[in-house]
Amino acid sequence: MGNKEPRNILLVDSDGIIASTGKELLQRHGHRVTTAQTGRQAVTIINAHEEIEIVLTEIDIDRSMNGAETARQILALRELPILFLTDRRDKEALDLIRDIPSYGYILKASGEYVLIKVLNMAYDFFRTQKELVKKERLYRWVADNSSDGIAVIENHKTNFVSPAYLQMLGCTSLGDREISLDDLFKRVHPDDLPRVKNNIAAAIANGSKRLRHRYRIIKSDGSYAWIEDNVALFYHNGQYQFSIINGRDVTEYQLARERLSAKEREYRSLFEGAIHPIIIFDSNGVIVDLNQAAAEDVGAAKEHLAGKAITSLFPGFSRVLLDRIRNCLQTNKKMEYTDTVKCSEGDERHYTNIFQPTPYEAGKQRLVQLFAYDITQHKNAEIALRKSEERFSYAMEASNDGLWDWTLSSNEVYFSPACEAIVGYKPGTLPRTIASWTNMLHPEDRPTAIQAHRDCIDNKSDTFRLEQRIVSKDGTLRWILSKGKAVERDKSGKALRLVAVHTDITERKQVEEKLRKALDEKDALMREMNHRIKNNLAMVSSLISLKEFSMGPNSDLSDIRSQLEAIRTIHDKLSRSNSTLNIKLKEYITDLLTPLFLTAANMEVALHIDVPELLIPAKTGVAIGLIINEVATNAVKHGFIPSEKAEFSVVLKRLEASDDFLLILSNSGRSFPKEIDFDNSQTLGLQLIRSLTEQLGGEVELRREPWTKFLITIPRQVLGSSQ
Known part of the structure; x- marks a missing residue:
């Protein structure tokens, strides 16, 4: 019965002889034994000797501190395996140690074999339990972390x-x-x-x-x-x-997997939906996959093409393609080639063929994707664009118009030679910044130009058009017409490039200035002429009044005087206004009728004028004024009743159906006589109304009830194209 490993044992027994005998027994098995005869002595030894590994203690040590209490105090100091020695077999002895974490008890009469066996088992159990606790803590730490x-x-x-x-x-x-x-x-x-x-x-x-x-x-x-x-x-x-x-x-x-799956579906959708042929080859030139466009280009079904060698599909071009595939795999770089193919019809087709290695493999072979793009239209467009650019360049040179091209990211501006020449610089000598251009602008024009550039950059406008003055290198002032446009924008709409064409309009501006002065002189002449016509008409009106007075009381030339007054009023307004060609219609009607009713009616007339603020040609105003004058004069002479309130109304409104205007002239009093045929009247006044209406291109209608009312249609264009 050998001992597994020597242990440091504390043996606690109040009987010194038994303690000495037990010590010798344990030492024979190689253990190192320390003895104590009281519980307090045992606690002191445990506290002082860290090397103690196991405790054998008697249950009944002494009255002041029995084995159970001794075990409690030892466990409070250290975690050790404790075995109880006793020669008692009664329940009371076991109850004493019931709540003590012990590793069992041994009867003193059990013999040497049992003692050593139980001792070894207790220590192995204690060590196993500690290892389990250690591992449990480790597992707990691993689980927690x-x-x-x-x-x-x-x-x-x-x-x-x-x-x-x-x-x-x-x-x-x-x-x-x-x-x-x-x-x-x-x-x-x-x-x-x-x-x-x-x-x-x-x-x-x-x-x-x-x-x-x-x-x-x-x-x-x-x-x-x-x-x-x-x-x-x-x-x-x-x-x-x-x-x-x-x-x-x-x-x-x-x-990520869902995104990858979506990307795979997207890739397959793009792969299959691509309008250009895409073929995936292995390193031996065997087709691994291809899209529908490629199958259609080859002229065979997809399922019949997969697994086919390149030599069977493109016999005349297979060696070149195979070399390109292997070169692409060897260099692990994308290769791009441009090929021209003669069609059976004799036309040439241009292709860009791109070979790109993929990170995927088929078995142990790496794969290459071939993207074939038919660039025939692009090539033809390039040729057409080059010819167009040449024509544009020739046209710019022939027109002497300048151009600048502003790249905002670098703030670099390209100035064409003609653009530099406009401001007196030799080609390539004007600093290539936008500030070098705006700094030459006239101080009064510069803020407007800078704001126009900014609005175009910020997508508030797509183009700008400016007439601006610029100070050339030699100090002369020139007029420039600038027409610009944003030709490139980012995703947010902000301009990346602005291009502007500049035309020297200095001579045109000088001609315009001369024309303006000539027009001012013409306006002054027209005002002077209208003034003299007005005075002459006033003199003629005075002569008519003298003639009427000399002819006696039965003579009446007031119709002629009022007609002359209608014409004179227009020329009076033209001579006093800024315009020598147009008059304000409402103001003219008011100035025409107010004195007429004051001097001719011999009664108070309520005048109602509902006419929009229109600016009409003077010629049209004369015709309308004469018509209104004739109707008003007729109302004074034949319409108004002295004993009743006299009213005269002028209304001008737009007709929704035709967009023409309707002039309504009405007066209170007597109705227009029924026996007078308006359409066939021989009286000069009514004939004048019809004639002037026809001159305006309109129509006239007479309504007799309840008041006399003339309805005259006037075409919109007669009143001026802007109305």
């Missing part, structure tokens, strides 16, 4: 949940509360819950030891996360006992 969540499910509830698992659930703490399986199920996304339950039930029913599934959980904040559980299931006698769940938050992985 693992990024994966760990939970133990037993009896349909958790008996352990790691912090990482809580974090996955969106919880901060559970306290001492256990989570039931139903609580966990409540956090599973409703769309995934039936599948999760079925997976668990099937695994248990089949006796599976492993279960792996992925599902979504709803976190406490309402968001959801993807969880992947690796579940170990444990059984006893074929009956399920408990599970250990190793859960991992795979939300990012799942989302």
